[in-house]
Amino acid sequence: MKIIVNTDACIGCGACYNSAEDLFEMTDDGLSKAKVEEVPEDKKQAALDAIAGCPTGAITEE
Ligand code: SF4
Incomplete structure (x- = not known):
């Protein structure tokens, strides 16, 4: 699983970080960027929570 931040949609609220x-x-x-190439198995739920919590829907998974 990879996470991608669409910088055109990110408003830099910092919630994901x-x-x-x-x-x-x-x-x-002032914008967010994925820090890892591949999300570790034990961080997948955190990644999904960040995706769900982004106010502008700027984070997607691949
Ligand atoms: S939660 Fe969304 S809008 Fe806020 S910094 Fe992260 S990617 Fe950007």
């Missing part, structure tokens, strides 16, 4: 800082980082632009 705050809930899963192992998976997301905030860039100098």
Whole structure:
């Protein structure tokens, strides 16, 4: 499982980073970016929660 942040949709609220800082980082632009190439098995639920919690639907999984 991979997570992708659509930077056109991200508003930089930080919710994904705050809930899963192992998976997301905030860039100098103030937007979120996936921190990992592949989501570890034990972080999948955290990734799904971040996807569900993003207010703009900017995170997708692949
Ligand atoms: S939760 Fe969504 S809008 Fe907020 S920083 Fe993460 S990707 Fe961007």
